[in-house]
Amino acid sequence: MSIYRQLWLGILALMIILFIGSSALSIQSARSYLEEQLFTQSSDGATSLALSMSQNADPVSAELLISALFDSGHFQQIRYIDEHGKLIIERHSATPPDRVPEWFVRLLPIEPQYGKALVSRGWEQAGSITVVAHTRFAYASLWTGFKRLLLWMVLGGIGVGFLATLFLNWLKRPIVQMVQQAEAISERRFITVPEPSVKELRIVIRAMNAMVMRVKSMFDEQAERIQQLRHDANRDSVSGLANRAYLMGRLNSALSDHDAAPYGSLLLLRLHDLQEINRQLGRQATDRLLVRVATRLANACNDHPDWLAARLNGADFAVLAPELDSGQMLAEQLLAAIAPLADMPWLVNIGFTAYSHDEDSSTVLARADHALAQSELQHGNACSGQSQNTTQQTSGQWEMRLREAIRLQQFQTASFPVLHLDGSLLHHEMVLRLPDPESGGLLSAGQFMPYAARYSLLPQLDLITIRLALERLAAGPDSIAVNIAPQSVRDAEFRQELGRLLEQRRDLAQRLWLEVSENGLTLELDSFAVFASEMSHAGCRIGIEHFGRQFGSMPRLYDLPLSYLKIDGSFIHEIDQHPGNQHMVQAIVGIARSLGILTIAEQVRSEAEWRQLQELGLSGMTGPVTRLQHR
Amino acid sequence: MPTRTPLLQRHVLLILAILCCLLYASSRSSAWDPGRISQLMAKLHGATAARSFDELNRYTASLRSLPDEDKLKRVNEYFNRRIRFEDDQLVWKQADYWATLGETLAKGAGDCEDFTIAKFVTLRELGIAAEKLRLTYVKARIGGASSSVTVAHMVLAYYATPDSEPLILDNLLTDIKPASSRPDLSPVFSFNNEGIFAGSAQRPSAGVDRLSRWKDLLLRLQAEGIEP
Numbered sequence: 001m002s003i004y005r006q007l008w009l010g011i012l013a014l015m016i017i018l019f020i021g022s023s024a025l026s027i028q029s030a031r032s033y034l035e036e037q038l039f040t041q042s043s044d045g046a047t048s049l050a051l052s053m054s055q056n057a058d059p060v061s062a063e064l065l066i067s068a069l070f071d072s073g074h075f076q077q078i079r080y081i082d083e084h085g086k087l088i089i090e091r092h093s094a095t096p097p098d099r100v101p102e103w104f105v106r107l108l109p110i111e112p113q114y115g116k117a118l119v120s121r122g123w124e125q126a127g128s129i130t131v132v133a134h135t136r137f138a139y140a141s142l143w144t145g146f147k148r149l150l151l152w153m154v155l156g157g158i159g160v161g162f163l164a165t166l167f168l169n170w171l172k173r174p175i176v177q178m179v180q181q182a183e184a185i186s187e188r189r190f191i192t193v194p195e196p197s198v199k200e201l202r203i204v205i206r207a208m209n210a211m212v213m214r215v216k217s218m219f220d221e222q223a224e225r226i227q228q229l230r231h232d233a234n235r236d237s238v239s240g241l242a243n244r245a246y247l248m249g250r251l252n253s254a255l256s257d258h259d260a261a262p263y264g265s266l267l268l269l270r271l272h273d274l275q276e277i278n279r280q281l282g283r284q285a286t287d288r289l290l291v292r293v294a295t296r297l298a299n300a301c302n303d304h305p306d307w308l309a310a311r312l313n314g315a316d317f318a319v320l321a322p323e324l325d326s327g328q329m330l331a332e333q334l335l336a337a338i339a340p341l342a343d344m345p346w347l348v349n350i351g352f353t354a355y356s357h358d359e360d361s362s363t364v365l366a367r368a369d370h371a372l373a374q375s376e377l378q379h380g381n382a383c384s385g386q387s388q389n390t391t392q393q394t395s396g397q398w399e400m401r402l403r404e405a406i407r408l409q410q411f412q413t414a415s416f417p418v419l420h421l422d423g424s425l426l427h428h429e430m431v432l433r434l435p436d437p438e439s440g441g442l443l444s445a446g447q448f449m450p451y452a453a454r455y456s457l458l459p460q461l462d463l464i465t466i467r468l469a470l471e472r473l474a475a476g477p478d479s480i481a482v483n484i485a486p487q488s489v490r491d492a493e494f495r496q497e498l499g500r501l502l503e504q505r506r507d508l509a510q511r512l513w514l515e516v517s518e519n520g521l522t523l524e525l526d527s528f529a530v531f532a533s534e535m536s537h538a539g540c541r542i543g544i545e546h547f548g549r550q551f552g553s554m555p556r557l558y559d560l561p562l563s564y565l566k567i568d569g570s571f572i573h574e575i576d577q578h579p580g581n582q583h584m585v586q587a588i589v590g591i592a593r594s595l596g597i598l599t600i601a602e603q604v605r606s607e608a609e610w611r612q613l614q615e616l617g618l619s620g621m622t623g624p625v626t627r628l629q630h631r
Numbered sequence: 632m633p634t635r636t637p638l639l640q641r642h643v644l645l646i647l648a649i650l651c652c653l654l655y656a657s658s659r660s661s662a663w664d665p666g667r668i669s670q671l672m673a674k675l676h677g678a679t680a681a682r683s684f685d686e687l688n689r690y691t692a693s694l695r696s697l698p699d700e701d702k703l704k705r706v707n708e709y710f711n712r713r714i715r716f717e718d719d720q721l722v723w724k725q726a727d728y729w730a731t732l733g734e735t736l737a738k739g740a741g742d743c744e745d746f747t748i749a750k751f752v753t754l755r756e757l758g759i760a761a762e763k764l765r766l767t768y769v770k771a772r773i774g775g776a777s778s779s780v781t782v783a784h785m786v787l788a789y790y791a792t793p794d795s796e797p798l799i800l801d802n803l804l805t806d807i808k809p810a811s812s813r814p815d816l817s818p819v820f821s822f823n824n825e826g827i828f829a830g831s832a833q834r835p836s837a838g839v840d841r842l843s844r845w846k847d848l849l850l851r852l853q854a855e856g857i858e859p
Contacts, residue, residue, distance in 0.1 A: 043843065054818075054821075055819075083794055118821055120765075120818060120821050122817075123788070123811075123818055125765075
């Protein structure tokens with residue numbers, strides 16, 4: 001029973017006891033007052049009757065006098081006993097009290113005392129008169145009083161109940177907030193609540209708030225440190241762009257992630273003869289030029305969260321643009337933007353190439369390098385390269401195709417194992433595949449998801465994946481992770497439908513892991529918080545994949561009910577040779593562990609990386625290496 | 632069982648002892664406790680009252696073994712001699728005041744009601760049953776047999792049996808006479824303390840102003856330790 005209900009019942013019981021006690025007391029005192037009144041009336045009656053009878057001592061007069069008094073109706077008994085104790089006359093009335101229930105009479109009996117007076121006949125004794133006053137008027141008066149009291153009691157009870165409810169509601173608010181705060185803390189979420197005006201509660205809440213604030217600032221400091229480490233390890237200090245190692249990691253992800261876009265472009269950009277520029281302008285001006293170039297590149301990537309601009313070394317820059325089938329336009333734009341930055345006839349060359357999923361990163365780089373060399377042959381600002389030469393279906397066709405696949409339930413699934421450090425299975429990551437009638441093969445998620453996003457079909461595809469995942473969960477003992485698009489997280493209808501699905505299979509929800517890419521998450525943080533809280537209530541585990549990919553912002557982990565993080569492959573790439581990323585991953589593992597969050601490394605390729613990650617204390621890994629490690 | 636009998640006997644003895652005490656207490660219900668009354672009188676009415684009471688007590692102690700008739704005579708004489716007849720207006724500055732035994736002894740004076748009350752109380756103490764005594768309002772003709780002047784008066788009447796002729800104890804006469812020898816008195820109304828406190832539950836709880844005069848007097852007597 002809640003403290004609120006206990007208090008309410010306590011107050012009510014107290015008031016009822018008080019009311020009943022005071023009513024009993026007042027009824028009791030009214031009753032004894034009435035009894036005294038009746039006695040007085042009896043005595044008075046007896047005395048005046050005896051006095052009259054002493055004056056008119058003959059038997060007839062005596063009887064008349066007695067009858068006259070009795071017939072007034074105020075007495076229930078009059079007895080005349082002679083001097084020898086013999087009963088001479090008795091009048092008795094047994095009229096029950098008017099409109100007074102019998103139980104009441106039985107419950108509160110009024111026992112009137114008789115009044116007695118002596119009768120004489122001259123000097124002779126003539127006996128005594130005993131008179132008992134009638135109780136029915138007393139009963140009527142007591143009954144009326146009782147009813148009135150009862151009415152007041154009921155009204156008072158209602159009033160007190162109402163006031164008690166108001167009071168307790170007022171008192172309850174901070175307690176409820178306190179309980180919510182405590183619950184949140186036990187879920188490793190840290191919220192503060194307003195201080196109440198009740199002194200004792202205020203002290204408790206102040207202490208809890210202070211504790212929460214300390215924990216928050218601790219986590220914030222830790223997060224800042226991670227940002228700093230990530231920045232130091234993956235950024236070029238002069239231009240502020242990503243460095244070569246990070247670009248290589250991302251390029252690898254773009255070529256091998258199962259949900260990465262099927263194609264894209266890579267641009268390489270070289271400032272001509274940086275040494276000459278350095279000599280002419282001086283070191284500081286050269287650095288300024290580098291920064292300005294970097295800014296132009298970064299601006300070009302602004303509208304595409306997937307795109308990445310990097311400084312590879314000295315005079316070399318690169319732009320990775322997934323889903324861009326031709327680098328031609330981008331290269332020309334950049335050329336136009338960068339050429340005027342210095343007063344030189346030959347400042348910049350750009351080489352670009354298209355790539356497609358599953359190509360080798362060195363092949364792509366070699367092709368881009370070749371294009372850059374071609375451009376440099378022109379001895380002036382120039383760009384050259386080659387575009388993807390694929391037979392692209394038009395968007396309209398894609399929409400029809402996807403809708404048909406949804407309608408006919410043509411989707412299939414593929415899954416990739418995510419392993420514990422010891423090689424045992426943590427869960428399977430499940431993705432959709434669409435059969436391709438032309439090639440007879442299967443299209444990867446990366447190939448059709450961009451179109452699904454364009455036509456707002458992602459929530460539907462995500463639901464299909466979850467249905468398929470639930471089917472598989474029902475069939476086997478393993479856990480399954482499903483990727484949810486940020487667009488779906490935002491979609492209330494999707495959340496509702498998902499909630500309904502999970503409601504039906506509560507038993508399976510425990511083994512369903514739902515993850516959202518950090519890419520779109522920063523824009524959807526509020527809806528993600530709602531989604532995460534709803535789904536973790538339903539029993540699912542919630543995670544973030546590609547964690548760390550977005551520079552500049554890191555979600556506040558302590559605000560979200562997270563179960564796991566998948567750390568982006570770009571930091572994992574050759575981590576065994578990259579102390580900076582080792583520090584950063586270690587810091588992430590540290591903060592996650594203190595919040596009870598699992599950490600999983602993405603895109604682990606080599607034994608060396610695997611061993612390094614084991615040392616760093618990660619909970620699990622995924623990527624090509626799992627083929628070797630899985631037992 | 633040897634141990635059981637003494638236990639039972641002890642219990643029986645205890646119960647008998649309690650019963651004896653109760654019986655004694657009830658048989659002595661009209662008797663007073665002189666030491667206590669004396670103290671109370673000293674406290675309430677001063678040393679004179681206590682002294683007068685002690686004297687009265689010694690006197691009544693000597694009467695205890697006498698027959699009722701003699702008790703009546705001696706008590707009547709005692710009060711008629713010791714107490715001055717004075718009007719209430721003079722003694723109490725009130726039109727009509729019923730004084731207790733202690734008050735009367737303290738003042739050494741009183742009117743007819745005060746005499747009657749003092750005699751009633753004393754005779755009750757001497758073991759005369761309440762139903763034999765009646766305080767009686769009478770019309771007294773003064774100034775000879777043919778006079779038509781009457782005054783309100785009170786006397787104490789003693790009925791040896793319910794239908795016998797009463798003996799009249801009057802503060803105006805030292806002798807006790809039967810009612811038939813008192814043609815100057817015509818009775819109007821009589822009472823005693825029967826039916827005043829009907830049952831033990833009717834101890835005073837209401838304010839004194841709501842009590843009859845007689846009941847009020849009885850309460851004041853109780854305060855002096857006297858329960859007639």
